[in-house]
Amino acid sequence: MLLHYLAFYLFPKDHSGSAEFRKFRRQLFHSSLEHILSSLRPHMTSPHITLCPDGHYRRVIYGLGPYIADYPEQALLTCIVQNWCPRCTAPPDNLDSNSGRRSHKHTDTLSEGCTLKELWDDYGIVADLRPFTASFPQADIHELISPDLLHQLIKGTFKDHLVEWVFEYLDLTYPKKESEERKADIDRCIATTTPYPGLQNFHEGRLTPDTSLPSRNSSPKLPHLIPLPRHSRRARRSVRSFATSHPYIFTSSHLRIFGLMKIFLPAIVGHVPLEMVRAIHDFLEFCYLARCDVIDEDTLAKMDSILKDFHRHREIFWTTGVRPDGFSLPRQHSMVHYRHLIQQFGAPNGLCSSITESKHIKAVKRPWRRSSKHNALGQMLLTNQRLDKLATYRANQPPPPPPLPSDDPDDAEEGPSDEPYSQGDVKLSKKAAPGVPRALPDLAKYINQPALPLLIRQFLYNQYNPDSPNLLKISVYFSTHLPAPHSLPQVTCQA
Numbered sequence: 001m002l003l004h005y006l007a008f009y010l011f012p013k014d015h016s017g018s019a020e021f022r023k024f025r026r027q028l029f030h031s032s033l034e035h036i037l038s039s040l041r042p043h044m045t046s047p048h049i050t051l052c053p054d055g056h057y058r059r060v061i062y063g064l065g066p067y068i069a070d071y072p073e074q075a076l077l078t079c080i081v082q083n084w085c086p087r088c089t090a091p092p093d094n095l096d097s098n099s100g101r102r103s104h105k106h107t108d109t110l111s112e113g114c115t116l117k118e119l120w121d122d123y124g125i126v127a128d129l130r131p132f133t134a135s136f137p138q139a140d141i142h143e144l145i146s147p148d149l150l151h152q153l154i155k156g157t158f159k160d161h162l163v164e165w166v167f168e169y170l171d172l173t174y175p176k177k178e179s180e181e182r183k184a185d186i187d188r189c190i191a192t193t194t195p196y197p198g199l200q201n202f203h204e205g206r207l208t209p210d211t212s213l214p215s216r217n218s219s220p221k222l223p224h225l226i227p228l229p230r231h232s233r234r235a236r237r238s239v240r241s242f243a244t245s246h247p248y249i250f251t252s253s254h255l256r257i258f259g260l261m262k263i264f265l266p267a268i269v270g271h272v273p274l275e276m277v278r279a280i281h282d283f284l285e286f287c288y289l290a291r292c293d294v295i296d297e298d299t300l301a302k303m304d305s306i307l308k309d310f311h312r313h314r315e316i317f318w319t320t321g322v323r324p325d326g327f328s329l330p331r332q333h334s335m336v337h338y339r340h341l342i343q344q345f346g347a348p349n350g351l352c353s354s355i356t357e358s359k360h361i362k363a364v365k366r367p368w369r370r371s372s373k374h375n376a377l378g379q380m381l382l383t384n385q386r387l388d389k390l391a392t393y394r395a396n397q398p399p400p401p402p403p404l405p406s407d408d409p410d411d412a413e414e415g416p417s418d419e420p421y422s423q424g425d426v427k428l429s430k431k432a433a434p435g436v437p438r439a440l441p442d443l444a445k446y447i448n449q450p451a452l453p454l455l456i457r458q459f460l461y462n463q464y465n466p467d468s469p470n471l472l473k474i475s476v477y478f479s480t481h482l483p484a485p486h487s488l489p490q491v492t493c494q495a
Protein backbone atom coordinates (compact mmCIF):
# COMPACT_ATOMS: atom_id res chain seq x y z
CA MET A 1 0.00 0.00 0.00
CA LEU A 2 1.33 3.40 -0.93
CA LEU A 3 1.23 5.57 2.18
CA HIS A 4 2.74 8.88 1.32
CA TYR A 5 5.25 10.70 -0.82
CA LEU A 6 8.00 12.40 1.12
CA ALA A 7 9.27 15.56 -0.55
CA PHE A 8 12.86 16.54 0.29
CA TYR A 9 14.19 19.89 -0.79
CA LEU A 10 17.62 20.08 -2.35
CA PHE A 11 19.93 21.83 0.07
CA PRO A 12 23.07 23.75 -0.87
CA LYS A 13 26.01 21.44 -1.52
CA ASP A 14 28.10 22.88 1.29
CA HIS A 15 25.49 21.54 3.76
CA SER A 16 24.30 18.42 1.97
CA GLY A 17 27.76 16.83 2.03
CA SER A 18 28.26 17.07 5.79
CA ALA A 19 27.87 14.05 8.05
CA GLU A 20 25.48 15.95 10.34
CA PHE A 21 23.19 16.78 7.44
CA ARG A 22 23.19 13.19 6.13
CA LYS A 23 22.29 11.96 9.59
CA PHE A 24 19.54 14.60 9.86
CA ARG A 25 18.09 13.60 6.49
CA ARG A 26 18.05 9.88 7.37
CA GLN A 27 16.49 10.48 10.76
CA LEU A 28 13.94 12.80 9.14
CA PHE A 29 12.95 9.93 6.86
CA HIS A 30 12.40 7.58 9.80
CA SER A 31 10.62 10.21 11.88
CA SER A 32 8.29 11.01 8.98
CA LEU A 33 7.31 7.37 8.50
CA GLU A 34 6.84 6.99 12.25
CA HIS A 35 4.55 10.02 12.32
CA ILE A 36 2.52 8.87 9.29
CA LEU A 37 1.88 5.46 10.89
CA SER A 38 1.44 6.73 14.45
CA SER A 39 -2.39 6.76 14.23
CA LEU A 40 -2.29 2.96 13.92
CA ARG A 41 -0.15 2.43 17.02
CA PRO A 42 -2.99 2.24 19.62
CA HIS A 43 -4.77 -0.38 17.51
CA MET A 44 -1.73 -2.61 17.16
CA THR A 45 -2.35 -3.91 20.70
CA SER A 46 -6.08 -3.31 21.25
CA PRO A 47 -8.69 -4.08 18.57
CA HIS A 48 -10.37 -1.36 16.56
CA ILE A 49 -13.95 -1.84 15.33
CA THR A 50 -13.76 -1.26 11.57
CA LEU A 51 -16.27 -1.34 8.73
CA CYS A 52 -14.87 -3.83 6.22
CA PRO A 53 -15.46 -3.69 2.46
CA ASP A 54 -17.99 -6.53 2.69
CA GLY A 55 -20.25 -4.36 4.89
CA HIS A 56 -19.53 -6.15 8.19
CA TYR A 57 -17.93 -4.59 11.27
CA ARG A 58 -14.95 -6.44 12.67
CA ARG A 59 -12.47 -6.03 15.52
CA VAL A 60 -9.20 -5.35 13.77
CA ILE A 61 -5.62 -5.48 15.08
CA TYR A 62 -3.29 -3.58 12.74
CA GLY A 63 0.27 -4.61 11.90
CA LEU A 64 3.01 -3.41 9.60
CA GLY A 65 3.47 -5.58 6.53
CA PRO A 66 6.29 -6.25 4.07
CA TYR A 67 8.30 -3.29 2.90
CA ILE A 68 9.35 -3.24 -0.78
CA ALA A 69 12.62 -1.42 -1.40
CA ASP A 70 15.83 -1.70 -3.40
CA TYR A 71 19.17 -2.22 -1.60
CA PRO A 72 20.12 1.44 -0.90
CA GLU A 73 16.69 2.04 0.63
CA GLN A 74 16.92 -1.23 2.57
CA ALA A 75 20.20 -0.02 4.06
CA LEU A 76 18.55 3.27 4.97
CA LEU A 77 15.51 1.56 6.47
CA THR A 78 17.42 -0.95 8.57
CA CYS A 79 20.11 1.57 9.61
CA ILE A 80 23.02 -0.56 8.42
CA VAL A 81 26.31 0.34 6.78
CA GLN A 82 26.52 -0.09 3.00
CA ASN A 83 27.61 -3.57 1.79
CA TRP A 84 26.25 -5.28 4.91
CA CYS A 85 23.13 -7.44 4.75
CA PRO A 86 19.91 -5.90 6.09
CA ARG A 87 18.67 -9.28 7.33
CA CYS A 88 21.70 -11.10 8.76
CA THR A 89 24.94 -10.29 10.54
CA ALA A 90 27.28 -11.82 7.94
CA PRO A 91 30.46 -9.75 7.47
CA PRO A 92 30.61 -7.76 4.21
CA ASP A 93 33.69 -9.62 2.99
CA ASN A 94 31.93 -13.01 3.34
CA LEU A 95 28.23 -12.39 3.04
CA ASP A 96 27.26 -15.97 2.21
CA SER A 97 28.71 -17.39 5.45
CA ASN A 98 26.48 -18.73 8.19
CA SER A 99 25.39 -15.97 10.55
CA GLY A 100 22.57 -14.89 12.83
CA ARG A 101 19.58 -12.71 12.09
CA ARG A 102 19.39 -9.00 12.73
CA SER A 103 16.66 -7.64 14.98
CA HIS A 104 15.92 -4.59 17.10
CA LYS A 105 16.63 -6.70 20.19
CA HIS A 106 20.04 -7.69 18.81
CA THR A 107 20.88 -4.05 18.09
CA ASP A 108 19.72 -2.90 21.54
CA THR A 109 21.80 -5.61 23.25
CA LEU A 110 24.92 -4.65 21.30
CA SER A 111 24.36 -0.95 21.96
CA GLU A 112 24.59 -1.53 25.71
CA GLY A 113 28.19 -2.77 25.51
CA CYS A 114 29.72 -1.25 22.37
CA THR A 115 30.61 2.19 21.19
CA LEU A 116 29.16 3.71 18.01
CA LYS A 117 32.44 3.06 16.17
CA GLU A 118 32.56 -0.60 17.23
CA LEU A 119 28.97 -1.06 16.15
CA TRP A 120 29.77 0.54 12.78
CA ASP A 121 32.99 -1.40 12.12
CA ASP A 122 32.23 -4.80 13.64
CA TYR A 123 28.47 -5.16 13.16
CA GLY A 124 27.60 -2.72 10.34
CA ILE A 125 25.08 -0.89 12.49
CA VAL A 126 24.47 2.86 12.28
CA ALA A 127 23.56 3.07 15.94
CA ASP A 128 22.91 6.80 16.12
CA LEU A 129 19.82 6.32 13.94
CA ARG A 130 16.62 4.73 15.11
CA PRO A 131 14.48 2.73 12.64
CA PHE A 132 10.87 3.84 12.44
CA THR A 133 9.58 0.39 13.41
CA ALA A 134 11.38 0.52 16.78
CA SER A 135 8.51 2.48 18.30
CA PHE A 136 5.78 0.10 17.10
CA PRO A 137 4.79 -3.11 18.88
CA GLN A 138 5.41 -6.38 17.08
CA ALA A 139 7.24 -4.70 14.20
CA ASP A 140 10.84 -5.22 13.20
CA ILE A 141 12.12 -3.70 9.98
CA HIS A 142 14.68 -6.50 9.58
CA GLU A 143 11.79 -8.97 9.27
CA LEU A 144 9.65 -6.70 7.08
CA ILE A 145 12.08 -6.32 4.19
CA SER A 146 10.55 -8.31 1.34
CA PRO A 147 12.33 -9.95 -1.61
CA ASP A 148 12.70 -7.81 -4.70
CA LEU A 149 12.88 -9.79 -7.92
CA LEU A 150 13.52 -6.73 -10.03
CA HIS A 151 16.57 -5.24 -8.35
CA GLN A 152 17.98 -8.37 -6.73
CA LEU A 153 17.63 -10.96 -9.48
CA ILE A 154 16.68 -9.52 -12.87
CA LYS A 155 18.61 -6.27 -12.85
CA GLY A 156 21.08 -6.99 -10.05
CA THR A 157 22.43 -10.51 -10.33
CA PHE A 158 21.73 -11.09 -14.01
CA LYS A 159 22.30 -7.79 -15.84
CA ASP A 160 24.73 -6.00 -13.54
CA HIS A 161 26.70 -9.08 -12.45
CA LEU A 162 26.57 -12.13 -14.71
CA VAL A 163 26.24 -10.42 -18.10
CA GLU A 164 28.98 -7.95 -17.23
CA TRP A 165 31.23 -10.72 -15.90
CA VAL A 166 30.88 -12.78 -19.08
CA PHE A 167 32.10 -9.90 -21.23
CA GLU A 168 34.84 -9.05 -18.73
CA TYR A 169 35.97 -12.67 -19.04
CA LEU A 170 36.21 -12.31 -22.82
CA ASP A 171 38.25 -9.11 -22.41
CA LEU A 172 40.60 -10.77 -19.91
CA THR A 173 41.06 -14.05 -21.78
CA TYR A 174 41.39 -13.09 -25.43
CA PRO A 175 43.30 -10.41 -27.35
CA LYS A 176 41.24 -7.31 -28.01
CA LYS A 177 40.44 -8.16 -31.61
CA GLU A 178 39.30 -11.71 -30.84
CA SER A 179 37.37 -10.50 -27.82
CA GLU A 180 35.45 -8.00 -29.96
CA GLU A 181 34.75 -10.69 -32.55
CA ARG A 182 33.37 -13.02 -29.90
CA LYS A 183 31.19 -10.26 -28.47
CA ALA A 184 29.90 -9.47 -31.95
CA ASP A 185 29.13 -13.15 -32.49
CA ILE A 186 27.15 -13.25 -29.23
CA ASP A 187 25.26 -10.14 -30.38
CA ARG A 188 24.56 -11.80 -33.72
CA CYS A 189 23.20 -14.91 -32.00
CA ILE A 190 20.92 -12.76 -29.83
CA ALA A 191 19.78 -10.65 -32.80
CA THR A 192 18.91 -13.67 -34.95
CA THR A 193 16.63 -15.26 -32.39
CA THR A 194 13.77 -16.99 -34.13
CA PRO A 195 10.49 -15.15 -33.54
CA TYR A 196 8.47 -17.15 -31.07
CA PRO A 197 5.66 -16.27 -28.64
CA GLY A 198 7.15 -15.14 -25.34
CA LEU A 199 10.59 -14.40 -26.76
CA GLN A 200 11.83 -10.84 -27.08
CA ASN A 201 13.56 -9.97 -30.33
CA PHE A 202 16.72 -7.88 -30.02
CA HIS A 203 17.39 -6.82 -33.58
CA GLU A 204 20.75 -5.26 -32.86
CA GLY A 205 22.22 -7.30 -30.04
CA ARG A 206 22.33 -7.36 -26.28
CA LEU A 207 21.30 -4.65 -23.84
CA THR A 208 23.87 -2.23 -22.53
CA PRO A 209 23.64 0.96 -20.45
CA ASP A 210 22.85 4.01 -22.53
CA THR A 211 25.72 6.41 -23.08
CA SER A 212 25.09 7.99 -26.44
CA LEU A 213 21.61 9.41 -25.99
CA PRO A 214 21.40 13.09 -25.08
CA SER A 215 21.21 13.38 -21.32
CA ARG A 216 18.12 15.02 -19.91
CA ASN A 217 17.61 15.15 -16.21
CA SER A 218 13.90 14.62 -16.68
CA SER A 219 14.31 11.56 -18.90
CA PRO A 220 14.47 8.08 -17.43
CA LYS A 221 17.74 6.35 -18.21
CA LEU A 222 16.93 3.77 -20.81
CA PRO A 223 18.93 0.80 -21.85
CA HIS A 224 19.16 0.46 -25.59
CA LEU A 225 20.57 -1.92 -28.08
CA ILE A 226 24.17 -1.96 -29.22
CA PRO A 227 25.73 -1.15 -31.57
CA LEU A 228 23.59 1.99 -31.78
CA PRO A 229 25.10 4.72 -33.97
CA ARG A 230 26.17 7.58 -31.77
CA HIS A 231 24.50 10.28 -33.84
CA SER A 232 21.68 8.30 -35.39
CA ARG A 233 18.48 10.36 -35.34
CA ARG A 234 16.47 7.32 -36.23
CA ALA A 235 17.86 5.38 -33.29
CA ARG A 236 17.17 8.24 -30.89
CA ARG A 237 13.65 8.58 -32.24
CA SER A 238 13.01 4.88 -31.81
CA VAL A 239 14.15 4.93 -28.19
CA ARG A 240 12.17 8.08 -27.43
CA SER A 241 9.05 6.72 -29.10
CA PHE A 242 9.53 3.57 -27.01
CA ALA A 243 9.72 5.76 -23.91
CA THR A 244 6.61 7.74 -24.74
CA SER A 245 4.56 4.77 -25.85
CA HIS A 246 5.22 2.86 -22.61
CA PRO A 247 3.83 4.78 -19.65
CA TYR A 248 5.45 2.37 -17.20
CA ILE A 249 8.82 2.62 -18.88
CA PHE A 250 10.85 1.42 -15.94
CA THR A 251 8.93 -1.79 -15.76
CA SER A 252 8.98 -2.24 -19.53
CA SER A 253 12.72 -1.78 -19.82
CA HIS A 254 13.29 -4.36 -17.13
CA LEU A 255 10.93 -6.74 -18.83
CA ARG A 256 13.29 -6.38 -21.79
CA ILE A 257 16.12 -7.50 -19.54
CA PHE A 258 14.01 -10.47 -18.55
CA GLY A 259 13.52 -11.13 -22.26
CA LEU A 260 17.30 -11.15 -22.68
CA MET A 261 17.58 -13.75 -19.91
CA LYS A 262 15.68 -16.24 -22.04
CA ILE A 263 18.04 -16.09 -25.00
CA PHE A 264 21.38 -15.19 -23.40
CA LEU A 265 22.46 -18.69 -22.40
CA PRO A 266 22.58 -20.34 -25.85
CA ALA A 267 24.31 -17.27 -27.29
CA ILE A 268 27.37 -17.58 -25.03
CA VAL A 269 27.89 -21.34 -25.41
CA GLY A 270 31.24 -21.93 -27.09
CA HIS A 271 32.66 -18.56 -26.06
CA VAL A 272 32.95 -19.15 -22.31
CA PRO A 273 33.90 -22.22 -20.20
CA LEU A 274 31.21 -24.81 -19.61
CA GLU A 275 31.25 -24.10 -15.88
CA MET A 276 30.35 -20.47 -16.59
CA VAL A 277 27.42 -21.61 -18.70
CA ARG A 278 26.36 -23.89 -15.85
CA ALA A 279 26.55 -21.03 -13.34
CA ILE A 280 24.26 -18.86 -15.48
CA HIS A 281 21.97 -21.83 -16.08
CA ASP A 282 21.69 -22.38 -12.31
CA PHE A 283 20.87 -18.73 -11.74
CA LEU A 284 18.22 -18.69 -14.48
CA GLU A 285 16.67 -21.84 -13.03
CA PHE A 286 16.55 -20.23 -9.58
CA CYS A 287 15.01 -17.07 -11.05
CA TYR A 288 12.33 -18.98 -12.96
CA LEU A 289 11.38 -20.91 -9.82
CA ALA A 290 11.25 -17.70 -7.75
CA ARG A 291 8.92 -16.15 -10.33
CA CYS A 292 6.41 -19.00 -10.11
CA ASP A 293 2.95 -17.99 -8.98
CA VAL A 294 2.69 -21.03 -6.72
CA ILE A 295 5.65 -22.26 -4.68
CA ASP A 296 5.46 -25.37 -2.51
CA GLU A 297 7.97 -27.18 -0.30
CA ASP A 298 9.27 -29.21 -3.25
CA THR A 299 9.98 -25.99 -5.13
CA LEU A 300 11.79 -24.56 -2.10
CA ALA A 301 13.93 -27.70 -1.82
CA LYS A 302 14.73 -27.41 -5.53
CA MET A 303 15.67 -23.74 -5.08
CA ASP A 304 18.02 -24.67 -2.23
CA SER A 305 19.71 -27.31 -4.37
CA ILE A 306 20.05 -24.99 -7.37
CA LEU A 307 21.43 -22.20 -5.21
CA LYS A 308 24.16 -24.52 -3.93
CA ASP A 309 25.01 -25.45 -7.52
CA PHE A 310 25.11 -21.78 -8.46
CA HIS A 311 27.49 -20.98 -5.60
CA ARG A 312 29.73 -23.86 -6.66
CA HIS A 313 29.75 -23.08 -10.38
CA ARG A 314 30.18 -19.32 -10.03
CA GLU A 315 33.68 -19.94 -8.61
CA ILE A 316 34.80 -20.02 -12.25
CA PHE A 317 34.53 -16.22 -12.27
CA TRP A 318 37.00 -16.15 -9.36
CA THR A 319 39.47 -18.66 -10.83
CA THR A 320 39.53 -16.85 -14.18
CA GLY A 321 40.25 -13.51 -12.50
CA VAL A 322 36.94 -11.82 -13.29
CA ARG A 323 35.99 -11.57 -9.61
CA PRO A 324 39.28 -11.49 -7.67
CA ASP A 325 37.45 -10.01 -4.66
CA GLY A 326 34.92 -12.82 -4.43
CA PHE A 327 31.16 -12.66 -4.41
CA SER A 328 30.21 -10.62 -1.37
CA LEU A 329 27.53 -8.68 -3.19
CA PRO A 330 24.41 -7.78 -1.17
CA ARG A 331 21.96 -8.16 -4.05
CA GLN A 332 23.37 -11.57 -5.02
CA HIS A 333 23.59 -12.62 -1.38
CA SER A 334 19.85 -11.90 -0.94
CA MET A 335 19.14 -15.17 -2.77
CA VAL A 336 20.09 -17.14 0.36
CA HIS A 337 17.21 -15.49 2.23
CA TYR A 338 14.56 -16.26 -0.40
CA ARG A 339 13.47 -19.52 1.24
CA HIS A 340 12.67 -17.85 4.56
CA LEU A 341 11.11 -14.82 2.85
CA ILE A 342 8.87 -16.97 0.65
CA GLN A 343 7.72 -18.87 3.73
CA GLN A 344 6.98 -15.52 5.43
CA PHE A 345 5.42 -13.52 2.61
CA GLY A 346 4.43 -16.07 -0.04
CA ALA A 347 5.51 -16.28 -3.67
CA PRO A 348 7.44 -13.12 -4.52
CA ASN A 349 6.13 -12.85 -8.08
CA GLY A 350 4.23 -9.56 -8.19
CA LEU A 351 5.73 -8.33 -4.91
CA CYS A 352 8.34 -6.27 -6.65
CA SER A 353 9.75 -2.77 -6.57
CA SER A 354 8.43 -2.14 -10.09
CA ILE A 355 5.13 -1.41 -8.29
CA THR A 356 6.65 1.59 -6.54
CA GLU A 357 8.62 2.52 -9.65
CA SER A 358 5.39 2.85 -11.66
CA LYS A 359 3.90 4.97 -8.85
CA HIS A 360 7.02 7.12 -8.98
CA ILE A 361 6.38 7.77 -12.68
CA LYS A 362 2.80 8.82 -12.00
CA ALA A 363 3.51 11.00 -8.98
CA VAL A 364 6.90 12.48 -9.83
CA LYS A 365 8.00 12.13 -13.44
CA ARG A 366 4.76 13.11 -15.16
CA PRO A 367 4.10 16.16 -12.91
CA TRP A 368 7.73 17.15 -13.48
CA ARG A 369 7.24 17.09 -17.25
CA ARG A 370 4.08 19.19 -16.91
CA SER A 371 5.88 21.83 -14.82
CA SER A 372 7.89 24.76 -16.13
CA LYS A 373 11.05 23.04 -14.71
CA HIS A 374 11.74 26.16 -12.62
CA ASN A 375 11.00 25.78 -8.89
CA ALA A 376 9.10 22.70 -9.96
CA LEU A 377 8.30 21.20 -6.56
CA GLY A 378 5.37 23.50 -5.79
CA GLN A 379 3.94 23.03 -9.28
CA MET A 380 4.28 19.24 -9.01
CA LEU A 381 2.52 19.16 -5.66
CA LEU A 382 -0.26 21.36 -7.04
CA THR A 383 -0.63 19.08 -10.06
CA ASN A 384 -0.90 16.00 -7.84
CA GLN A 385 -3.37 17.80 -5.57
CA ARG A 386 -5.62 18.71 -8.51
CA LEU A 387 -5.40 15.21 -10.00
CA ASP A 388 -6.37 13.74 -6.62
CA LYS A 389 -9.36 16.09 -6.43
CA LEU A 390 -10.43 15.16 -9.95
CA ALA A 391 -10.12 11.46 -9.11
CA THR A 392 -12.18 11.98 -5.93
CA TYR A 393 -14.82 13.94 -7.86
CA ARG A 394 -15.10 11.21 -10.48
CA ALA A 395 -15.29 8.50 -7.82
CA ASN A 396 -18.13 10.32 -6.04
CA GLN A 397 -20.17 10.92 -9.18
CA PRO A 398 -23.33 8.77 -9.40
CA PRO A 399 -23.19 6.18 -12.14
CA PRO A 400 -24.97 7.18 -15.37
CA PRO A 401 -28.54 5.86 -15.69
CA PRO A 402 -28.86 2.74 -17.78
CA PRO A 403 -30.43 3.21 -21.22
CA LEU A 404 -34.18 2.59 -21.33
CA PRO A 405 -35.26 -0.50 -23.23
CA SER A 406 -37.05 0.26 -26.47
CA ASP A 407 -40.08 -1.64 -27.72
CA ASP A 408 -39.78 -0.28 -31.22
CA PRO A 409 -38.24 -2.94 -33.43
CA ASP A 410 -37.15 -0.25 -35.87
CA ASP A 411 -35.07 1.39 -33.17
CA ALA A 412 -32.24 -1.05 -33.58
CA GLU A 413 -28.62 -0.42 -32.84
CA GLU A 414 -28.01 0.68 -36.38
CA GLY A 415 -29.55 3.78 -37.94
CA PRO A 416 -30.02 7.39 -36.89
CA SER A 417 -30.47 8.44 -33.28
CA ASP A 418 -33.16 10.95 -32.27
CA GLU A 419 -31.45 11.88 -29.02
CA PRO A 420 -29.94 15.37 -28.80
CA TYR A 421 -26.64 13.90 -27.66
CA SER A 422 -24.82 10.79 -28.63
CA GLN A 423 -22.26 9.13 -26.35
CA GLY A 424 -20.08 8.19 -29.24
CA ASP A 425 -16.46 7.12 -29.32
CA VAL A 426 -14.49 8.10 -32.37
CA LYS A 427 -11.06 6.60 -33.00
CA LEU A 428 -9.11 8.28 -35.75
CA SER A 429 -6.65 6.30 -37.75
CA LYS A 430 -3.00 7.21 -37.17
CA LYS A 431 -2.18 7.59 -40.86
CA ALA A 432 -4.09 9.25 -43.70
CA ALA A 433 -5.86 6.64 -45.77
CA PRO A 434 -4.34 6.46 -49.25
CA GLY A 435 -6.74 7.31 -52.05
CA VAL A 436 -9.39 8.90 -49.83
CA PRO A 437 -10.24 12.50 -50.87
CA ARG A 438 -9.30 15.28 -48.45
CA ALA A 439 -11.88 17.84 -49.62
CA LEU A 440 -15.25 17.55 -47.84
CA PRO A 441 -17.55 17.53 -50.94
CA ASP A 442 -15.35 14.89 -52.59
CA LEU A 443 -15.27 12.86 -49.37
CA ALA A 444 -19.08 13.04 -49.18
CA LYS A 445 -19.31 11.57 -52.65
CA TYR A 446 -16.63 9.00 -51.88
CA ILE A 447 -18.47 7.60 -48.86
CA ASN A 448 -21.87 8.00 -50.53
CA GLN A 449 -23.19 10.40 -47.88
CA PRO A 450 -24.22 13.67 -49.59
CA ALA A 451 -25.36 15.20 -46.29
CA LEU A 452 -21.89 14.94 -44.75
CA PRO A 453 -21.12 18.74 -44.88
CA LEU A 454 -24.48 19.51 -43.25
CA LEU A 455 -23.96 16.86 -40.58
CA ILE A 456 -20.53 18.26 -39.72
CA ARG A 457 -21.95 21.79 -39.45
CA GLN A 458 -24.69 20.52 -37.13
CA PHE A 459 -22.19 18.63 -35.05
CA LEU A 460 -19.89 21.63 -34.66
CA TYR A 461 -22.81 23.93 -33.81
CA ASN A 462 -23.96 21.52 -31.12
CA GLN A 463 -20.46 21.26 -29.68
CA TYR A 464 -19.96 25.02 -29.44
CA ASN A 465 -23.54 25.81 -28.31
CA PRO A 466 -24.53 23.04 -25.91
CA ASP A 467 -27.08 25.29 -24.10
CA SER A 468 -28.69 26.74 -27.19
CA PRO A 469 -32.49 26.35 -27.36
CA ASN A 470 -32.13 25.86 -31.09
CA LEU A 471 -30.09 22.75 -30.62
CA LEU A 472 -29.98 20.92 -33.91
CA LYS A 473 -30.66 17.27 -34.11
CA ILE A 474 -27.85 15.17 -35.38
CA SER A 475 -28.13 11.82 -37.01
CA VAL A 476 -25.37 9.33 -36.44
CA TYR A 477 -24.71 6.53 -38.83
CA PHE A 478 -22.48 3.59 -38.52
CA SER A 479 -19.66 3.43 -40.94
CA THR A 480 -20.26 -0.14 -42.00
CA HIS A 481 -20.86 0.74 -45.63
CA LEU A 482 -17.65 2.69 -46.00
CA PRO A 483 -15.31 1.40 -48.67
CA ALA A 484 -12.29 1.29 -46.34
CA PRO A 485 -13.60 0.97 -42.77
CA HIS A 486 -10.20 0.11 -41.33
CA SER A 487 -8.72 3.39 -42.50
CA LEU A 488 -11.58 5.77 -41.74
CA PRO A 489 -12.96 7.05 -38.44
CA GLN A 490 -14.91 4.36 -36.73
CA VAL A 491 -18.10 5.63 -35.10
CA THR A 492 -19.87 3.75 -32.36
CA CYS A 493 -22.99 5.02 -30.72
CA GLN A 494 -24.77 4.37 -27.44
CA ALA A 495 -28.10 6.10 -27.84
Ligand SMILES: [Zn+2]
Pocket residue numbers: 085086087088089090333337
Ligand atom coordinates in the same frame (compact mmCIF):
# COMPACT_ATOMS: atom_id res chain seq x y z
ZN1 LIG B 1 21.99 -11.83 4.74
